[in-house]
Amino acid sequence: MHYTNLGATGLTVSRLCLGTMTFGLQTEEDKSFEILDKAAAGGVNFLDTADVYPLGGDLSTVGRTETIVGRWLKGRRHRYVLATKCVGKMGEAPWDQGASRKHILDAVDASLRRLNTDYIDLYQLHSDDSNTPLDETIEALDIVVRSGKARYIGVSNFLAYRLARALGRADVKNQTRFVSVQPRYSLLFREIERELLPLAKEEGLGVIPYNPLAGGLLTGKHKPGAPPAGTRFTLGTAGGRYQDRYWNDISFAKVEELRELVSDAGLNLTVVAIAWVLANPAVTSAIIGASRAEQLNDTLSACEMKLDAGLKQKLDELTAEFRRGDAPR
Template sequence: LDAVDASLRRLQTDYIDLYQLHGFDPDTPMDETLRALEDVVRSGKVRYVGCSNWLSYQLARAIGRSEAMGIVRMDSVQPRYNLLFREIERELLPLCDGDGVGVIPYNPIAGGLLSGKHNRDEGPEEGSRFTLGSAGPRYQDRYWHEGMFETVEQLRPLAAGAGMSLVQMSVAWVLANPTIT
């Protein structure tokens, strides 16, 4: 609750439209987390709640617990999703579609790899997402692999054939999924 109050002060506003839990907290009982979210929604400080980087079973459990307790439930989820990372199609997207949970994906251009501007032989360009701060190595681990570059090369002619840049096609592909909100 203190984090919400601090955010309201920093944002200089009376309420937050969407408050998302960035990652699943295995050290806090789920019911405690859900009750805290209920409190901030009832107080009017937050309108909607969501989560980011939760696994399907974690979101399903949260929805079930919220419904059992008769309290606010997750309105949205923010997963990683792009042409190079499609794992959420197996379980998370069907869950969200069936339970009416909004999906706000991040990394639609794979940290910039789907821009097509990176050269696998030269390494990540300084100042790119692949070199910035503590996230740089994480992005390299996710995307800076031979197979990813091969896929990007296979996508180039598809984008050109559609009269789009690789970035335009990548974002359009994500948005074309009817479960993406």
């Protein structure tokens, strides 16, 4: 495993981050513990979760993933960088979601209880809340950091212009600044290269991409037709979102081209797809996930791969259409 600083901070994180959104629904607690153990044995010190996880659940399951992670961390919390998120819907009341001061201050306390910890290393906005003024959100997160409940703050799923505005407002008000951004990024989704990644580089932000395998499509194991049961493509409303993003003829055709290219080089598409994400100098750590511990065998090895320059250029050229805003989403 290799390690690096999270953006311009002094916080050292592994170049692979374990995502936990399957824990508690697609993956039961005992299997989740096996996945965490396997990642830890592979040198991963960076864990990412969210209060609304497990993905694909409903209000009866929200918080379950944090609880599982908290149980596993008991007695070893000091050895891991722990990231979680808020903004998603956590209850029936209208204020049980979003980035208002009320919800953020309620949500961080609830996450601390579920995670069984006194502090969160990286507390992130899961998405942008256009219904709440940025100043209110930034002030609430500043309170969270100054109170010691979180060490750093970040965002996920933000447009570049909104992140730039948030950074500017924090600077003007001399309040805690976002240190990282968590965007979707893979060979099948490259739009962030146009504006978000240049912004992150200029502002010294860590970049923690999720979906480096495009929901599993870039493993090459899925075939056109009905999505197989038990995968993230079939889990509740989230499954529909994944189908909209990737389950289309264009993506399947592109995966086949990529598989042939990588196979001709004697390599594994899963490993190459993650190595390609890590090869971008703007990327700090790629989020990997699993529903079974053995699935981490390939993904963990991606950290050790240095892509041949010629192969990387071919991969870039082959997926250039996914860099445009009009590519399949």
